Amino acid sequence: MTTAIKPVREQVSEAEWQARVDLAALYRLCALYKWDDLIFTHISMRVPGPEHHFLINPYGFLFEEITASSLVKIDLQGNKVMDSAHPINPAGFTIHSAVHEAREDAMCVFHTHTLAGVAVSAQKNGLLPISQFSLFPLSSLGYHNYEGVALNEDEKPRLVADLGKNRALILRNHGLLTVGRNAADAFLAMYILEAACRTQVMAQAGGELTMIAEPILRGIQAQAEQVTKGLGGNLVWPALLRKLDRTDPSYKE
Numbered sequence: 001m002t003t004a005i006k007p008v009r010e011q012v013s014e015a016e017w018q019a020r021v022d023l024a025a026l027y028r029l030c031a032l033y034k035w036d037d038l039i040f041t042h043i044s045m046r047v048p049g050p051e052h053h054f055l056i057n058p059y060g061f062l063f064e065e066i067t068a069s070s071l072v073k074i075d076l077q078g079n080k081v082m083d084s085a086h087p088i089n090p091a092g093f094t095i096h097s098a099v100h101e102a103r104e105d106a107m108c109v110f111h112t113h114t115l116a117g118v119a120v121s122a123q124k125n126g127l128l129p130i131s132q133f134s135l136f137p138l139s140s141l142g143y144h145n146y147e148g149v150a151l152n153e154d155e156k157p158r159l160v161a162d163l164g165k166n167r168a169l170i171l172r173n174h175g176l177l178t179v180g181r182n183a184a185d186a187f188l189a190m191y192i193l194e195a196a197c198r199t200q201v202m203a204q205a206g207g208e209l210t211m212i213a214e215p216i217l218r219g220i221q222a223q224a225e226q227v228t229k230g231l232g233g234n235l236v237w238p239a240l241l242r243k244l245d246r247t248d249p250s251y252k253e
Helices: 014-032 090-102 115-121 132-138 153-163 183-204 214-218 220-228 231-247
Strands: 042-046 053-056 072-075 108-112 141-144 168-171 175-180
Touching (some): 014 053, 014 108, 014 183, 014 231, 042 090, 053 090, 090 108, 090 153, 090 175, 115 168, 115 175, 115 183, 132 183, 132 214, 141 153, 153 168, 175 183, 183 231, 214 220
Parallel strands (some): 141 168
Antiparallel strands (some): 042 108, 108 175, 168 175
């Protein structure tokens, strides 16, 4: 007699299931805002608990298809710690495992290949202080030089060092990365960073740029904390979930 396989929700804790739902929502939002790159790039979430396990997308799924149950749970060595029929992208594992291992506060790691993000990542001077959008990522931003497709374990220490304690990292010639204490924080950081990059590319097509004054830049970190503190969890995130629920709530399955 064949033993029926329990649904994923019945195999995991309530805390893990909530992490799965939040991460699946992030993938759907990434597709909704057109930040996805077919089946490539990744968003990962650390599973609450003492183990260093995290959730990542099943390789081969469009982001609009991902559900809480389809996410793959792996350890820091890339081994599956729960049965799944789906593979993972080794490049995604390299980047995300490095950050999760080094940063206890980085519960969620969000990486994109948007055209605007890659365009700014290829510019020598990186993100410029030319918009209010740019001020928030500039208050907590690192840069990591391109070393090829992220498959080399030796790259991990350099990537972690370049991220440091920042919320955002521009991967030169590659794309954008943000981290957060939860899905809401990682999303909000990416939303603002992406908006800053899009604004920069558009402004560069229109003529000479006006830079924000240095005294304002020096004081932006305190202002950024004041303006954005709690907005991801308290206001923006529930509203985004309501939007998803109105269009397609299947991310929660």
